[in-house]
Amino acid sequence: xxxxxxxxxxxxxxxxxxxxxxxxxxxxxxxxxxxxxxxxxxxxxxxxxxxxxxxxxxxxxxxxxxxxxxxxxxxxxxxxxxxxxxxxxxxxxxxxxxxxxxxxxxxxxxxxxxxxxxxxxxxxxxxxxxxxxxxxxxxxxxxxxxxxxxxxxxxxxxxxxxxxxxxxxxxxxxxxxxxxxxxxxxxxxxxxxxxxxxxxxxxxxxxxxxxxxxxxxxxxxxxxxxxxxxxxxxxxxxxxxxxxxxxxxxxxxxxxxxxxxxxxxxxxxxxxxxxxxxxxxxxxxxxxxxxxxxxxxxxxxxxxxxxxxxxxxxxxxxxxxxxxxxxxxxxxxxxxxxxxxxxxxxxxxxxxxxxxxxxxxxxxxxxxxxxxxxxx
Ligand code: SAH
Ligand code: SF4
Numbered sequence: 001x002x003x004x005x006x007x008x009x010x011x012x013x014x015x016x017x018x019x020x021x022x023x024x025x026x027x028x029x030x031x032x033x034x035x036x037x038x039x040x041x042x043x044x045x046x047x048x049x050x051x052x053x054x055x056x057x058x059x060x061x062x063x064x065x066x067x068x069x070x071x072x073x074x075x076x077x078x079x080x081x082x083x084x085x086x087x088x089x090x091x092x093x094x095x096x097x098x099x100x101x102x103x104x105x106x107x108x109x110x111x112x113x114x115x116x117x118x119x120x121x122x123x124x125x126x127x128x129x130x131x132x133x134x135x136x137x138x139x140x141x142x143x144x145x146x147x148x149x150x151x152x153x154x155x156x157x158x159x160x161x162x163x164x165x166x167x168x169x170x171x172x173x174x175x176x177x178x179x180x181x182x183x184x185x186x187x188x189x190x191x192x193x194x195x196x197x198x199x200x201x202x203x204x205x206x207x208x209x210x211x212x213x214x215x216x217x218x219x220x221x222x223x224x225x226x227x228x229x230x231x232x233x234x235x236x237x238x239x240x241x242x243x244x245x246x247x248x249x250x251x252x253x254x255x256x257x258x259x260x261x262x263x264x265x266x267x268x269x270x271x272x273x274x275x276x277x278x279x280x281x282x283x284x285x286x287x288x289x290x291x292x293x294x295x296x297x298x299x300x301x302x303x304x305x306x307x308x309x310x311x312x313x314x315x316x317x318x319x320x321x322x323x324x325x326x327x328x329x330x331x332x333x334x335x336x337x338x339x340x341x342x343x344x345x346x347x348x349x350x351x352x353x354x355x356x357x358x359x360x361x362x363x364x365x366x367x368x369x370x371x372x373x374x375x376x
Contacts, residue, residue: 107170144164207226213257
């Protein structure tokens, strides 16, 4: 007999209906089950009191609700909370909660490591380890929402105040290179019997995997952020190696196509501001030339978060302001991202900091499991 338990966090709404059908249950049972899992944060089938006892008993022997284990949990002085999450074999990814006055944003990871290898990104420097499963992606939202509620004493279920109102796929990894699990997780985020987030409140950030941008527009067109970083192909080739495969002309054309399906009428472009590399006013002017009149967009300038071995420096604030002014004067809405959570290394691009040192991650994992002997 197969004794592997099915992790119900891996199933999207349609798959959960099919799973329940296999157990001889009607679709509305799947909806109930889904609400227990994703709206009440329930992992214990016995607590799902409106399911028939016979169904609960069946589920207990065949299924489980298992989010990835949390290795560490830190809260920054500005309220940003970061979890390091175990995804097996010494790999860990990070999930970051960013509270603001009228919303709570969760930044989630989609891969352990990343193959794109952007020059300024510590996740990229780590190399690609593996794709996260659906359960590991949606499990970050599941874990964070209900952990935040527990911390604040807020009841689970639709009556309790929702902690996470927005999700950004801007953690570790390139979501469009882990397409199917990412799409399934997105569907759960939007489903009314799960998190019920609107498409405008869920943003996927990509380094520009053109064919998958088109696919996303057909399957689950959430808000899109595109990591641009450069105003011409020569510069972008050196920062985002994927540009050699999908150069700016193709990328911008894909952005325009995406807008036909997007929940917002603009694309957010992100520029990681690197001292002396992509932060000069002439480059801002080149960017205006590239974008104006072509793609309705907003620009988000991200102060580079340095990490050892990058060999790059953060642009001085004055340079970022001058860069922003050129864009704003040309009519392109431009914002400068506030850096959050630096004191716990939760800022953009710092997310691999702790994992890069594999030994360290393993020591932590073993410590958590209560291992008395640690071999590096
Ligand atoms: N792979 C996707 C999503 C994850 S990266 C992408 O590249 O868009 C999310 C954002 O963090 C990207 O805009 C990326 O440019 C930015 N980022 C990466 N490293 C950074 C660093 N060291 N400092 C600031 N931002 C960084
Ligand atoms: Fe990957 Fe994004 Fe980092 Fe580039 S910036 S290496 S695409 S995670």
